[in-house]
Amino acid sequence: MNQKKKYDYLIVGAGLFGAVFAYRANKAGKKCLIIDKRSHIGGNVYCENINGINVHKYGAHIFHTSNKIVWDFVNSIVDFNRYTNSPIAIYKDQLYNLPFNMNTFYAMWHTKTPESTLAVLESQRKDALDALEGRTPDNLEEQAMALVGKDIYEILIKGYTEKQWGRPCNELPAFIIKRLPVRFTFDNNYFSDKYQGIPVGGYNVLVERLLSGIETKLNCNFFDNRLELEQIAEKIVYTGPIDEYFNFAFGRLEYRTVSFEMEELSCPNYQGNAVVNYTDIEIPYTRIIEHKHFEMFGDDVYSVKSTVISKEFSTEWSPGMEPYYPINDERNTRLFAKYKSMASDNDNVIFGGRLADYRYYDMDVVIWNALNAKI
Ligand code: FAD
Helix, strand or coil: CCCCCCEEEEEECCCHHHHHHHHHHHHCCCCEEEECCCCCCCHHHCEEEECCEEEECCCCCCEEECCHHHHHHHHHHCCECCCCCCCEEEECCEEEECCCCHHHHHHHHCCCCHHHHHHHHHHHHHHHHHHHCCCCCCCHHHHHHHHHHHHHHHHHHHHHHHHHHCCCHHHCCHHHCCCCCCCCCCCCCCCCCCEEECECCCHHHHHHHHCCCCEEECCCCHHHCHHHHHHCEEEEEECCCHHHHCCCCCCCCCEEEEEEEEEEECCCCCCCCCEEEECCCCCCCCEEEEHHHHCCCHHHHHHCCCEEEEEEEEEECCCCCCCCEECCCHHHHHHHHHHHHHHHCCCCEEECHHHHCCCCCCHHHHHHHHHHCCC
């Protein structure tokens, strides 16, 4: 007779997928052990507190969703603040609001009405379409010009995209940009989702509460003790890289990554906004994040005398680096399909989260998937 194992679930990875799954399983009376190879819980939403400022260690995270079930769920765990993402772009010392809206166009063309703005935009689009002489765009540069014309492309898209991908826009495929939304209102709210904000007290509070009362082991890499760990639970929830689970049997999946240069500055307010994009190719970084603005508003900004900024550099990935953005090209798509088919044959393991699904997911999607995973 088979003896019942010590745990119902071994959950590999204490990111949002693992934490939400563990929370639900625990509520359902299941005994869980959650492990993470890092020294902290939270996965990529983890924040390091520096002088009272929550620093988003793995890149700026802004929670936004239109999914009311997800929004109600996260709010049942922690309150969210009123942060609204309204990034600024800097190009050759000029400031522009993002996303592209009437404030942006006023700075660019001095147009003050939707009608006069549309006229400029349409005339620039027409020039780009005329240059194509009926062809469909061959590359990202042609595609972007056909969608929004020369000025927006050159000032706000070209340099930023070339830094992001490490290649000239005229060598990048057109399909990367499908739509470039343009707003004819004075609305700097980047997301069009119904709900957005940052957990009050930071993301760590959300994850700590999800994992409250659940046995957690940090600095514990599943692959260092695989045989033993596979024996201690009835089922495994695996949220690490799918290719690693199968010992890279078909080869490695590839990513793009970001490196961060963090600086503590002795001024209270460096750039006056959480997110500032540098769209000029001459500046090597893509963005500067000033973390305090995610959680401190108005005069509150001055309640902490220092500030922390991170410069973001888009970087080529190699094994050992943080795997951030999956590459959806033909090779990687084919490879993932092979791993996925091996995973579907495995009834004892639930694969979930961004690394096991090899997909870029926003946080709300990961939470939704974890809320819907079968327990
Ligand atoms: P992760 O957070 O990566 O968690 C997986 C965990 O598994 C990690 O802690 C890892 O250490 C652990 N693990 C892996 N292998 C092992 C192993 N062998 N043994 C033990 N543990 C292991 N989403 C938004 O909605 N808004 C944003 O503004 C936003 N900004 C982002 C910015 C960047 C730079 C990136 C890369 C992503 C951003 N996202 C954002 C997406 C967001 O980070 C993810 O949706 C979410 O964090 C994924 O959660 P996860 O649990 O799937 O993965």
